[in-house]
Amino acid sequence: MSYISVGERIAIFGGVYNNHLSLAALKQDASGRGATTMICLGDMGGFGPSPDKVFPLLQNDPNMFVMQGNYDHSIGNRLEDCACGYTDPRDNHFAQISYDYTAANTSDHFKDWLRDLPTEFRFEFAGKKVLCAHGSPRKVNEFLWESNSSDIFLDWVLDQFECDLLFVTHTGIPWLRHLPSKDRWVVNVGAIGRPANNGEKHVDYMLLSTDSQGKPHVEHIALHYDYEALAHEMREEGLPEEFVETVLTGWWTTCLEILPAKERAKGVY
């Protein structure tokens, strides 16, 4: 188990998807809010431009803890695809474009780094046990969507993995759930690499701190960054216009089949 020691304000984020511009913005924004620890829940590649640009922002920082997502596992181990398991041929087509692009443009030493990353973090915070995982604590590529994760199930997960606060990513859409039975929380931090299919151009992360009574407090932060510059870079790199559209509009255009009915109904496509 990877126990880490953390500060009093912690920025927790995931789903970088090659977006080095939002990652740089996140570091600035979180520091500005007094965060002294940053935790990245993985999925560095996919979707955006120039994969190698994100690694200098993540490495060699004693206050930055980075874990491996499914994408990082695939890229690090030089696998053929991202193992996202889409069945729709159109989704597969676009997923493969970003995967092949990311694999071809990630340097070998960064691939090795991705391969060797830890897969979970644990720490104590305000007397509570915190667990960070990529998809879910039991499976790296399990999707915890807000609308298809019952309280009953989440309580079971927290019991199984002995924690009071659980942070995950992997779906790209943020949510927070308070579980009243034992006063616990499950938080999906969303993604900083791509907007959350809500028509907004910003991306999302979470800030963990304590409230006036010394209890853990999780704040959802809308992170603004230069998305037009990102769209420009994506076009320069010849990435599909469908991806650029998402950056410019805040609506997902591909890989929609995995969305549960509720999340799907909120989008345009």
Next chain:
Amino acid sequence: MQDLQDYPTLNFQHLDTLWLQVTGTLCNLACLHCFISCGPKNDNHPMMSLSLIKDTLKAAATQGTREYYFTGGEPFLHPEIKEIISLTLAQGPLTILTNAILIDDEMASWLAKTFEDSPYSFDLRVSLDGTTPEENDTIRGRGTFVQIIAAIERLVGHGLNPVITVTTCHAELAADEGRQKFIELLKAHNITQPRLKFLMPFKIGRESRRKGGEGCYTPAERLYLEDVPDPNSDHLQCDSCRMVTAHGVWPCPILIEEEGARMSDALEDSLHPIKLNYSACYTCHVGGVSCKT
């Protein structure tokens, strides 16, 4: 008698998905490819009573169940379907597999409101087996294409977006071109976010008798130990689901008419390893089939 030694074992991980055969084997249709021979007169598995459903939901809650699926038969034949839906949705996300024909305007409107009001996902999966009456009706029965399309229009009219489930009896339906035809059909009926699921047919139940028995599994179509050497393999749905009917608990929605597949009376007594000793298991393994959406 089969020698069970020769078949792979699959461990049970956790009850992620609970299936409820709410109307048993009773259906308003009698499709030729139905893998459980459902029909208006088949009460092999009768309807589940409201009190049995309540008890089952309670048992599922103590297991930390994530999500629920209703199937049949035709779930909308159940006289108390609204109450059953509400009770289940209070506990977790729900998907209903239906042929949709019985969903009238009043029901469609109630379903849409229920979808809006529920914090958990509430999904309908409507079966349609072709993009033309000729294609669909040879399998699902005369006149059903028009009825199903009308029902889809009612649902869409009230703001719902069902997943259209296609059984690939005509193999070409799953190919790109067949898929495109379905997308176009749905677009023509105002569905701007097409949601499709293609399912391989299981060659049991009525499907096995279609085409004069040609549709049966051959003795070679079975699983051997070496097919699933790891009992913790996670590629089969039955490591994390169970099916409850009025007659007890089964490992999955597929096997409820297979002799010997019944596991127990109570849900909590069925959460243990199973033998993959049915021909249908071959389809799940080879085709990567999951009944979930």
